Amino acid sequence: MRVELLTVGDELLLGDTVNGNAAWLGRRLADHGVEVTRSVVVGDDLDEIVEAVTEALDRADAVITTGGLGPTSDDLTRDALAKAAGVAVVRHPDLERRLRERAAAAGRELRPTALRMADVPEGAGLLANSAGSAPGLRVELPGGTVYALPGVPSEMRTIMEEVVLPELAGARGPAPTARRILRTAGLWESELAEALAPVEALDGVALAYLPAPAEVRIRVAAAPDRLDDVERRVRALLGPGAVYGVDDETLDRVVHRLLAERSATVAAAESLTGGLIGAELSRMPGASETFVGGMVTYSTALKEKALGVPADLLARHGAVHPDVAAAMASGVRERLGATYGVAVTGVAGPDPQDGRPVGTVYAGVAGPERPPLVIAPRLPVPGDGARAREAIRAMTVVHALELLRRVLLDLPAQPGADPGGGRAREDREV
Amino acid sequence: MRVELLTVGDELLLGDTVNGNAAWLGRRLADHGVEVTRSVVVGDDLDEIVEAVTEALDRADAVITTGGLGPTSDDLTRDALAKAAGVAVVRHPDLERRLRERAAAAGRELRPTALRMADVPEGAGLLANSAGSAPGLRVELPGGTVYALPGVPSEMRTIMEEVVLPELAGARGPAPTARRILRTAGLWESELAEALAPVEALDGVALAYLPAPAEVRIRVAAAPDRLDDVERRVRALLGPGAVYGVDDETLDRVVHRLLAERSATVAAAESLTGGLIGAELSRMPGASETFVGGMVTYSTALKEKALGVPADLLARHGAVHPDVAAAMASGVRERLGATYGVAVTGVAGPDPQDGRPVGTVYAGVAGPERPPLVIAPRLPVPGDGARAREAIRAMTVVHALELLRRVLLDLPAQPGADPGGGRAREDREV
Known part of the structure; x- marks a missing residue:
């Protein structure tokens, strides 16, 4: 039909x-x-x-x-x-x-x-x-x-x-193929395609890569009775934790589920994203069970006043620094009384800030047991200023939530080793 | 061509x-x-x-x-x-x-x-x-x-x-018609169409209504040399301040411009929107000149702790009340040291909260000279729970920014009297 x-x-x-x-x-x-x-x-x-x-x-x-x-x-x-x-x-x-x-x-x-x-x-x-x-x-x-x-x-x-x-x-007759979406964050389309070449080579299996800011959804199409097996192969090839969700299971939903399973809560401290992380963490009905609230410290002065980021740190390095992201995450966690604090600071552009180029971003997560973990995802900076700004803000939200997910699951802060040379080389745990 | x-x-x-x-x-x-x-x-x-x-x-x-x-x-x-x-x-x-x-x-x-x-x-x-x-x-x-x-x-x-x-x-040859977008917020398509019937009746002029959450963009098409006159007629028919911007002049940009002209700043206190107002106020490059930051007090306890909303007020009325919106606006203005505070509280659903139905929203603005102004826009609650939730959050952002614009311009808190019976009857200044 x-x-x-x-x-x-x-x-x-x-x-x-x-x-x-x-x-x-x-x-x-x-x-x-x-x-x-x-x-x-x-x-x-x-x-x-x-x-x-x-x-x-x-x-x-x-x-x-x-x-x-x-x-x-x-x-x-x-x-x-x-x-x-x-x-x-x-x-x-x-x-x-x-x-x-x-x-x-x-x-x-x-x-x-x-x-x-x-x-x-x-x-x-x-x-x-x-x-x-x-x-x-x-x-x-x-x-x-x-x-x-x-x-x-x-x-x-x-x-x-x-x-x-x-x-x-x-x-219509019975459906000849079934489809499933496997969701990944922080990985690049080219490295996914390379890693999944053995699955692409299977007869009767089709993969498609659907990119979104800092995310790639992999659409798997196969006969209904083969779909589970194909999903297992994809997960095995990409390594533990690389697929964060299936079909409509968005990253915010996964984070809420993991927090709820641990009876934990989260608070967000945002700079360049201006509230987008909080908006994402409050999108889901029932979000208030695990999302406490957040601070948008858009001005540098507020980072000190409202989150307790040390003044000498801000004076020495400016607002865009891994230690600032760590202090923001700890600060919002303590001041808002949440189990976890997630924080971002960075330069969305169009102009550099404190000597850091557009696209410099630090995301941090503070939790109850170990010191804050901070990553510096290198973000592709697409096109002109306004579009780049929007894309950088959207990608930053995803990297921050993915870092929180990885902390909750005790996974490495960054997705698996680079199989194809496509990964941003400056990704690192700071 | x-x-x-x-x-x-x-x-x-x-x-x-x-x-x-x-x-x-x-x-x-x-x-x-x-x-x-x-x-x-x-x-x-x-x-x-x-x-x-x-x-x-x-x-x-x-x-x-x-x-x-x-x-x-x-x-x-x-x-x-x-x-x-x-x-x-x-x-x-x-x-x-x-x-x-x-x-x-x-x-x-x-x-x-x-x-x-x-x-x-x-x-x-x-x-x-x-x-x-x-x-x-x-x-x-x-x-x-x-x-x-x-x-x-x-x-x-x-x-x-x-x-x-x-x-x-x-x-191509010279363009036969020119187009211009006139932007309105908080007005309904039906009342706009009714008010603008005299313009629709003009030969060689075409109007189209492009709705977005709580906004209607009016697309005017006419010969290039008539466009200014048509715009003047539309503005006259809709009343002072009803058109907030032209073409790409979005509501956030207008608010930033008005704030900058007054050397003023704004801070946001958000509940149901979870950070969307801050995200909107930080979308524009250079937003940090007028946007200080914000508090997302998603939990009721935080409204007291982080914004100083009186505990007895919360105990008596719950978090969804006009006085809570007013106290949030004043609280975030004072605590974050901004000229204006904008705040929202309400029920995005899918379930009622504190006895208030889904779609109950209060938006408040506190400024330097008069007591906080609060409105209760009645929002249409479309479709099922998840879609309604998303729409209510998006509409709330627009109503809050439009209220701020009206305060900055000393306009009435609500757009002009209803010519056609289409306006939500419960809109009011509380």
């Missing part, structure tokens, strides 16, 4: 919006064993939509469209589907009644334009929308089925989960 | 990666007056790429492809372009030499697979890549020109800025 996606909206072509709907749809369809073979974006133009839908059904069995179902004059998907089907657009009495009821319940008058949401191509099926006003539409064309969904992500997702995915999953 | 985008990669169809490249390309091309008329994603499949490129050139004058130029076996764009052009793939001696030199300079051996990056379709032009190993390619096909760029964002962007955009901008 081949499915194509068609996203409608000028804002996507103009780049005002990133196409998150297409990514979500691709992921959820893959989860259900349905293959997306093409994804197309067209603007708010009737003929473009008609043409794109018709072409897509020449290639695929079904098309899922998002967008263009709202009440305004640039919402053209229902007209385009009627044109493609050669039918009229008719007002649906049930929908009109429901729209009037919803407006009345909210104490609002129904605006005339809103009634457009009660119009449907003649003969279209309605896809119930428990998250909003207008339903999705199912339109049968000669080449196959069109599922038309709203562009609002919450409504689109609701209709997919409740109506479309069950319907498509019923129509 | 019509341009189509073709993004190549299984990871995009599978939704492992969001198509940020297409959004960036759309934005930069629009900035240069070049219209993107369609954007297509295909997987790592030779025939699919050939077909998509050929079809695109039936419709458009040029196609920009990204992805599929790397060294691995699933990088198929150069082979596809050779097939579409009916030519062979040949090894380019200059490129081979450069790859060997780069490897030697890095003290690495050149892997045989890496040599694929020296292969080009016969007759292709090279697009210099100052950010990476492999150049982009310019291939002339019967229907038009293909610009093939790497999928790595930093390399793609560099080649676009340095080579492709100047070339395309030279080929």
Whole structure:
């Protein structure tokens, strides 16, 4: 079964919006064993939509469209589907009644334009929308089925989960391959690829490397009954602890789990990241069980005043120094009464600071039993100033959380020896 | 001049990666007056790429492809372009030499697979890549020109800025319409649309509403010489201060500018946002001039210990209360020695806290001259728990920064009266 996606909206072509709907749809369809073979974006133009839908059904069995179902004059998907089907657009009495009821319940008058949401191509099926006003539409064309969904992500997702995915999953056969994501932090794509060459060479196994700041997710695809074995091989080749999580098990979730298993808590002291580590450690529901809070000591003076970093240390070396990271980690741990303190200091740029170049970063972890551990991950500094700044801050968060994970698991502070020469040579335990 | 985008990669169809490249390309091309008329994603499949490129050139004058130029076996764009052009793939001696030199300079051996990056379709032009190993390619096909760029964002962007955009901008005529983004925070799309109906009715003027958490960007499109007048009308209709910034002038940048103009600084005290406000206030290069730092008092005990929120207040009302937000704002302002303190407390969910429902949020700002000002924005709580949590945190950041902006400008704490009944009724100054 081949499915194509068609996203409608000028804002996507103009780049005002990133196409998150297409990514979500691709992921959820893959989860259900349905293959997306093409994804197309067209603007708010009737003929473009008609043409794109018709072409897509020449290639695929079904098309899922998002967008263009709202009440305004640039919402053209229902007209385009009627044109493609050669039918009229008719007002649906049930929908009109429901729209009037919803407006009345909210104490609002129904605006005339809103009634457009009660119009449907003649003969279209309605896809119930428990998250909003207008339903999705199912339109049968000669080449196959069109599922038309709203562009609002919450409504689109609701209709997919409740109506479309069950319907498509019923129509497809058993999934031929299964996929699993193995997550790593602090390792480079090239060294992973080199280390995993023996797995890549296996028949019927496909690996893909999905990079994110300071992380690489390895997507393993194989027959369902081989997946566990492939995962074991990957873990063995990468060495102990290199894979920190599987599928949706993000680094913050792993850290929270490890802390909870030890009845431990953590506090964060941040400089260049400005609060991103705390934001990450508070992302998960229930984070307050293990995350106490943090200090953002963005100014150098605050590092002394709020965290007790020795003034002579700051005077001698400036704020970007491994001993400062260690003192920040110890300081926040003690002052906020947490089992562990995690701290970062560094230069996000665009200008050097205290004589240190952009990309110099120190991450430290202080715990109950041994002196603070500090690493100096060398970060690639991509592109221009503003982009580099954003990337450096994001990579710093990952290196700090990965160091905390390694301390909690008693692993070496840095991931395994370099098999391919690709590792940053300046990575070290300070 | 019509341009189509073709993004190549299984990871995009599978939704492992969001198509940020297409959004960036759309934005930069629009900035240069070049219209993107369609954007297509295909997987790592030779025939699919050939077909998509050929079809695109039936419709458009040029196609920009990204992805599929790397060294691995699933990088198929150069082979596809050779097939579409009916030519062979040949090894380019200059490129081979450069790859060997780069490897030697890095003290690495050149892997045989890496040599694929020296292969080009016969007759292709090279697009210099100052950010990476492999150049982009310019291939002339019967229907038009293909610009093939790497999928790595930093390399793609560099080649676009340095080579492709100047070339395309030279080929197009003068831009028929200009665009401008007017940014608002804390207002709803429906009330904006209602207030701006007189502008929407103008001939030759198009408005689009681009929502983000607690923000709506209004994209105005009109003839270049009318744009200033349209902006004036929008501002007049929305009332003083409703438009906080134009184009890339984000809320954090506006707040920094206003603080700097007043030689003032700010510190943040955060609960449910966990550090996101600090992260936002430290995003901009040079932020340290006006952002001192912050406290993340995620646990209730810390609110007392680290910020001096009165214990009886916390005992009486719990942590989610307007007086707690006020005390946090005053506390962080005094303890961190900033001119202004901004603070938030609330319930991000998924579970209620201290008897308050998910979505209850208080944001406060303390300044030098008057008592702290606190608002209780009512936030829409979208979808399931995890998504709602993320959205509530993001919206809270915007409401807090918008409140700070309004205090700095001596505007009312909440945006103007509700013209259409769409505003949350519980918004109030507490």
